[in-house]
Amino acid sequence: MFKIFPATLTADRRKIPLIKNWAESATTDKEQIALWQTLYRDRLSFWGIPTGRTNGIIVLDVDVKGNGFKSVEQHQLIIPPTMCQRT
DSSP: OOOBBBEEEEOOOOOEEEEETTTHOOBHHHHHHHHHHHHOOOOOOOEEOBBBBTTTTTOOOOOOTTTTTHHHHHHTOOOOSSOOOOO
């Protein structure tokens, strides 16, 4: 399980954390997560996942609409089979 933090979307669809020091405060603690869910229930839009050392993951954001896969090919990047998320 990844460490997570509560986050929301603004009216103009920006993603923002609901807590300060979100990267350091992200947790897998079920009690803390339940508390955040209660505290932010009306504002909670999604759970954020810090990348880097916190969760040991690196993210490559490929903009499909902007020919992102062509850029990957041009730089001869080899992307191993891995988890992915469409947004």
